[in-house]
Amino acid sequence: MASPEQKVVLITGCSSGIGLRMAVMLAKDEKKRYHVIATMRDLKRKDKLVEAAGDAYGKTLSLAVLDVCNDESVKQCINGIKNRHIDVLVNNAGIGLVGPIESIPIEEMKKVFETNFFGVIRMIKEVMPDMKKRRGGHIIVVSSVMGLQGVVFNDVYAASKFAMEGFCESLAVQLLKFNVILSLIEPGPVHTEFEAKMIQDVKQKEYPGADSDTVHYFKNVYLPSSVDIFEAFGQTPDDVAKCTKKVIE
Ligand code: NDP
Numbered sequence: 001m002a003s004p005e006q007k008v009v010l011i012t013g014c015s016s017g018i019g020l021r022m023a024v025m026l027a028k029d030e031k032k033r034y035h036v037i038a039t040m041r042d043l044k045r046k047d048k049l050v051e052a053a054g055d056a057y058g059k060t061l062s063l064a065v066l067d068v069c070n071d072e073s074v075k076q077c078i079n080g081i082k083n084r085h086i087d088v089l090v091n092n093a094g095i096g097l098v099g100p101i102e103s104i105p106i107e108e109m110k111k112v113f114e115t116n117f118f119g120v121i122r123m124i125k126e127v128m129p130d131m132k133k134r135r136g137g138h139i140i141v142v143s144s145v146m147g148l149q150g151v152v153f154n155d156v157y158a159a160s161k162f163a164m165e166g167f168c169e170s171l172a173v174q175l176l177k178f179n180v181i182l183s184l185i186e187p188g189p190v191h192t193e194f195e196a197k198m199i200q201d202v203k204q205k206e207y208p209g210a211d212s213d214t215v216h217y218f219k220n221v222y223l224p225s226s227v228d229i230f231e232a233f234g235q236t237p238d239d240v241a242k243c244t245k246k247v248i249e
Contacts, residue, residue: 001082002035006060009248010086012068012123013093014038015045017192018142021237022090022244024052027061029245037086039066039077041093068093068119069111074126084130088138088248091120096194097157098201109156116160121167132178139175139182140244141168147186183247190235 002008009026013019023038038049038061046063053061066077068091078084094116097108120141131137146154147161165184172182189195 005033006035007033007087007248008037008081008085009034009088009090010037010039010064010081010127011090011092012039012066012119014049014063015040015042016048017194018187018190018237018240019090019092020049020052021241022092023049023061024056025238025241025245026248027053027056027059029060032060034060034088034248036061037064037081038062039064041065041067041073068123069114071122074122078126084127085134086127086130086137088140089123089127090140090142090244091123092142093119094142094194096154096198098153098198100153101155104156112156112160113163116157117163117167120164124171128175128180131180132175135179137180138248139180140247141182141184142240142244143168143184143186145186145188147184185240185244185247187240187243188235190237190240192237 011019011023011026014023019038019040023036026034027036027038036056038053040046040049040063043063043065049063050057064077064080065073067073078086095112097104097112101109124139127137127139131139141164143164144158144161146158147165150158150162168182168184175182
């Protein structure tokens with residue numbers, strides 16, 4: 001349980017990648033300033049996090065089930081927290097989708113919006129009333145560089161992040177007078193499972209919809225080739241976690 005001096009930080013999507021590293025970095029803070037509630041939709045995926053957290057697990061890090069696409073799951077998780085008190089909400093959970101839109105069923109596209117857009121809104125709607133009442137809190141949203149700039153074959157993913165950016169810019173202003181801060185984190189490509197799947201999709205799928213101009217645009221604007229783009233930026237989950245920790249401090 002959190003001590004009164006500790007900030008309670010709830011992070012979504014902690015089974016892998018950026019969320020996992022954020023949870024571990026905050027839980028292992030040397031001054032023990034944070035109590036991290038690391039959430040994931042399936043606790044069977046907890047082992048990597050628990051191992052990385054080491055001694056912090058059960059002390060400054062606890063686990064909870066949370067599926068951002070499920071109203072009941074979100075409510076249950078937040079109601080399970082003492083006094084529903086969360087100082088920092090980190091909306092990290094997200095999914096990608098790569099390919100030409102002709103080959104992607106609408107249902108798959110909706111899933112991306114359901115997770116990346118409505119998943120975040122569902123979380124914010126649940127914690128915002130308590131933060132406003134307490135007149136304090138911090139909401140962080142992990143967007144993407146693709147929330148600022150489209151990338152070919154990432155049409156729907158980029159759209160979900162653009163939508164989120166617009167939502168946050170509007171909401172941030174309303175929250176300020178309640179002393180609730182809303183921050184966006186916009187990483188470039190980061191070495192995670194998410195990125196690995198994207199690379200695999202780019203390598204394996206054929207893109208009949210792509211004409212030479214599109215590929216040219218992709219290659220020249222987004223670095224040497226559709227695969228090298230990921231090597232060229234080379235951020236790690238720890239880089240994003242460090243940046244998030246700075247934003248919280
Ligand atoms: P990972 O695939 O490694 O992690 C994504 C996490 O989100 C997993 O823990 C996954 O859980 C979880 N998740 C997916 N759907 C849900 C859901 N419905 N409810 C709760 N959790 C869910 O990806 P990253 O760490 O790379 O991505 C984290 C965030 O960073 C995303 O928002 C992504 O858009 C963003 N980002 C990533 C970049 C990159 O290059 N990797 C670049 C820019 C932004 P499960 O294990 O259950 O699938």
